[in-house]
Amino acid sequence: MATQTIAEAAQKIVTPETLIYAAKQSQRCLTVPLPLRRAIKKYLREQEEPYMKRKVLRLSQSFNEIKNVNLQLATTTSREIVEHPLKSLEQSKRWKITSSYGDIGLTYRDEETIAYVASRMPAVYSACYRVLKEVSRRLPGFSPTKVLDFGAGTGSAFWALQEVWPKSLEKVNIIEPSQSMQRAGQRLIQGLKDLPLIHSYDSIQALSKDISKSERGHDLVIASYVLGEIPSIKDRITILRQLWDQTQDVLVLVEPGTPHGSSIIAQMRSYILWMEERKHRKSSKKNNEVCKDLITEKAGAFVVAPCPHDGTCPLVKSGKYCHFVQRLERTSSQRAYKRSKGEPLRGFEDEKFSYVVFRRGPRPREPWPLDGITFDTLKEQQAKRNPEDLEIDYEDWLKLQEADDDAPREVDAIRRYESDGLETDGDGEDDNEEVKETEEETEIADLGGGWGRIVFMPIRRGKQVTMNVCRSIKRDASEGEFARMVVTKSKNPALHRQAKRSIWGDLWPF
Numbered sequence: 445m446a447t448q449t450i451a452e453a454a455q456k457i458v459t460p461e462t463l464i465y466a467a468k469q470s471q472r473c474l475t476v477p478l479p480l481r482r483a484i485k486k487y488l489r490e491q492e493e494p495y496m497k498r499k500v501l502r503l504s505q506s507f508n509e510i511k512n513v514n515l516q517l518a519t520t521t522s523r524e525i526v527e528h529p530l531k532s533l534e535q536s537k538r539w540k541i542t543s544s545y546g547d548i549g550l551t552y553r554d555e556e557t558i559a560y561v562a563s564r565m566p567a568v569y570s571a572c573y574r575v576l577k578e579v580s581r582r583l584p585g586f587s588p589t590k591v592l593d594f595g596a597g598t599g600s601a602f603w604a605l606q607e608v609w610p611k612s613l614e615k616v617n618i619i620e621p622s623q624s625m626q627r628a629g630q631r632l633i634q635g636l637k638d639l640p641l642i643h644s645y646d647s648i649q650a651l652s653k654d655i656s657k658s659e660r661g662h663d664l665v666i667a668s669y670v671l672g673e674i675p676s677i678k679d680r681i682t683i684l685r686q687l688w689d690q691t692q693d694v695l696v697l698v699e700p701g702t703p704h705g706s707s708i709i710a711q712m713r714s715y716i717l718w719m720e721e722r723k724h725r726k727s728s729k730k731n732n733e734v735c736k737d738l739i740t741e742k743a744g745a746f747v748v749a750p751c752p753h754d755g756t757c758p759l760v761k762s763g764k765y766c767h768f769v770q771r772l773e774r775t776s777s778q779r780a781y782k783r784s785k786g787e788p789l790r791g792f793e794d795e796k797f798s799y800v801v802f803r804r805g806p807r808p809r810e811p812w813p814l815d816g817i818t819f820d821t822l823k824e825q826q827a828k829r830n831p832e833d834l835e836i837d838y839e840d841w842l843k844l845q846e847a848d849d850d851a852p853r854e855v856d857a858i859r860r861y862e863s864d865g866l867e868t869d870g871d872g873e874d875d876n877e878e879v880k881e882t883e884e885e886t887e888i889a890d891l892g893g894g895w896g897r898i899v900f901m902p903i904r905r906g907k908q909v910t911m912n913v914c915r916s917i918k919r920d921a922s923e924g925e926f927a928r929m930v931v932t933k934s935k936n937p938a939l940h941r942q943a944k945r946s947i948w949g950d951l952w953p954f
Contacts, residue, residue, distance in 0.1 A: 463813065463942055463953055466889045469578045469749075470949035473792060474772045476566045480603050481775050483632040484561055488777055490631075491558050552622040557598065561628055562781045565600050570772040571797040572604035572668050574949075575698055578749050579801055580608050583694070584888050587612035588663035592690050594648070594683075595670025596620045599629035605666075606636075613640040617655075617662070621646045648686045661692030668698040671708050684712050688719075694748070694803050701767030701796025709798045710757055710766070713747065716802055717754055720745040746807035746921070747800060750897050750949070753916035753924035754807065759899075762926060766899060766914070767798045768949045807921055812894025813953040889951050896952040899926070902943060907933040909943035913952050929954070 552560065579586065589612055593601050596618040605613060620626050626644050633639060645651045652660065665687050674680050688695060697712055699705035724744055746754050750768070759766050771794050774782075779789055889895050896915030903910040909931045916924050929952075933940040939953075946952065 463938070466813070467895070467942065467946060467951040467953060469581065469889075469951055470768070470947050471574055471577070471770060472947065474570045474573065474770060476569060476772060476775055477603070477607060479636065480566070480569065480632075483635075484565065484775065484777055487628065487631055488558070488562055552597075552625050554624050557622070557624040557628050559781075560625075561598055561632070562777050565598055566772060566775050566778060567793060567795040568597070568600040568669055569603050570770045571698055571795050571799075572601045572666070573607060574768075574770045575696060575749075575797075575799045575801070576601075576604050576608045576666075579694065579696065582748055582889055583803070586663075586694065588694070589614040590617075590662050590664075590692075591615070592617045592619070592651075592662040592665040592687075594619045594665065594667040594687055595673075596629060597622075597625050597669070599632055601666050601668045602629070602633075605664075606639075610638075615641045615643075617651060618642060618644045619646070619648060619651060620644065648683070648690075651690075660690050662690050663692055664694045664696065665691045666696040666698070668696075669700065671697065671712070672699050672705055677711070680708065680712070681715060684715060685719075688716060688802075691802075691804065694801065696799065696801050698797055698799040701769065701798050703765045706765035706767050706798040709800050710760065713751070713757070713800045716745055717747075744806045745802050745804055748803050749801045750799065750914075751924065752894075752896050752914060753918075753921040755916075755921075755923040758914060758924055758926035764899075765798075767796050770795045770797065809920075812919075813889070814894065894953065896927075896954045898946055898948060898950050898952050901948045902946055904944060907940070909940065909946075911943060911946070911952065913954065915952070915954055 587609055588605075591605060591613060593599075593605075593616060596602060597620060599618075602616060602618070605616070618626075618629070620629070623646075643654075645654065667683075667687060671680050671683070674683065695716075697709060699708050721744075750766070751757070757766065771792055773792050774790070778793070779791070782789060894916065896913040899912045899914050911929050911931070912926065913929050914924060914926050931940050931943040
């Protein structure tokens with residue numbers, strides 16, 4: 445049989461008409477699922493805690509104190525970890541740390557836990573959902589059955605997992621040293637149906653002792669909003685290695701979208717890629733070719749998202765930091781307990797986050813999205829039009845105008861509060877039967893390279909769109925660059941139409 449060329453294969457994967465759907469990864473304004481909103485409201489009602497606004501404010505101040513402590517760490521230690529990971533690691537305890545992250549970070553008692561559920565849990569859920577949703581889109585055949593949630597807190601990542609892969613989850617191991625957080629998480633999921641088997645632990649060491657070595661492989665390991673609470677960089681590296689050992693397929697790290705959170709993600713990204721590259725180099729030196737081939741198939745790691753390449757981050761020396769934003773409609777509890785600075789509290793909030801997703805194994809080699817695809821310029825498109833297509837019936841045109849005038853206007857997301865009534869309707873028996881809006885079908889974006897990432901919001905001026913894109917400059921995705929791109933309607937109407945619809949965090953086919 446004749447083999448297909450790369451260009452022919454690419455045309456079957458992506459066409460100019462489907463590019464815009466394949467590139468769409470971000471969510472414009474996310475609404476927290478009805479079961480979670482009801483669970484939070486029920487939990488807060490049961491607590492009957494006075495001075496809730498004061499407790500939420502105190503929790504926010506605690507987060508700021510932790511951030512200030514982390515910023516006081518010596519930059520030389522951070523630089524040493526990234527540039528000489530093995531040397532720095534040998535000077536510390538490689539596999540064991542004496543205290544759990546909760547002891548050296550923020551200790552959550554009942555008061556902090558209640559304030560966290562009221563103010564932060566929906567926002568953390570939205571960031572986790574956004575990241576996990578992209579993992580499901582970019583890895584269409586990936587359906588995790590066994591999951592490890594490190595630093596689970598009150599279960600924000602667990603709720604996102606249930607929303608993205610509701611039918612595949614069979615077992616979830618939760619690591620959370622705060623007993624108050626564990627109790628809150630258990631209360632919030634009471635009444636949910638078809639839950640997977642859940643086991644709770646207070647440390648990675650407790651998990652390792654409870655299960656055998658053969659059972660430590662998890663399809664998905666996620667650590668969200670936890671590494672930043674560990675002041676010691678060496679302890680972060682130690683925990684990262686432990687999490688990577690527990691990972692059989694995909695590892696997800698999520699941190700706040702601050703310069704410090706982005707720095708943590710960049711450090712963890714560099715370390716994992718360096719460690720796996722070092723293993724690969726060692727295996728390549730062996731003389732046994734059969735053994736080398738087996739190791740090569742299983743060893744290695746690559747970045748699924750957000751980076752389109754596995755090289756050095758091009759933003760490190762640019763004075764900018766890689767982060768993204770997810771807008772969410774505030775729940776009634778958030779609007780009730782959060783304070784605003786002299787102005788009415790908005791109906792939405794923007795959660796900024798940084799993240800990285802790793803997968804074990806070598807990066808798949810697939811054709812780039814624009815291979816074999818040609819685009820017409822605006823003049824070429826106009827030249828191909830038939831005169832009959834330009835004729836407009838005046839009566840049909842009037843009907844279209846009347847239809848447009850009668851069409852209901854779209855309401856801004858910040859003023860939508862209709863969902864509040866649903867939080868108290870019913871007795872909770874149908875929490876899992878929330879009616880979901882039909883989402884637009886999205887094409888799959890392959891991982892073979894060529895898909896850049898839009899960083900920061902595109903700027904639209906007239907008939908041109910300017911974007912900051914992080915993209916791969918080599919076919920093997922070993923090196924990348926941060927480029928400023930300008931797309932004009934005259935040169936490429938199809939890509940210009942896509943650029944107008946693209947937002948911060950979407951993919952770009954270059």
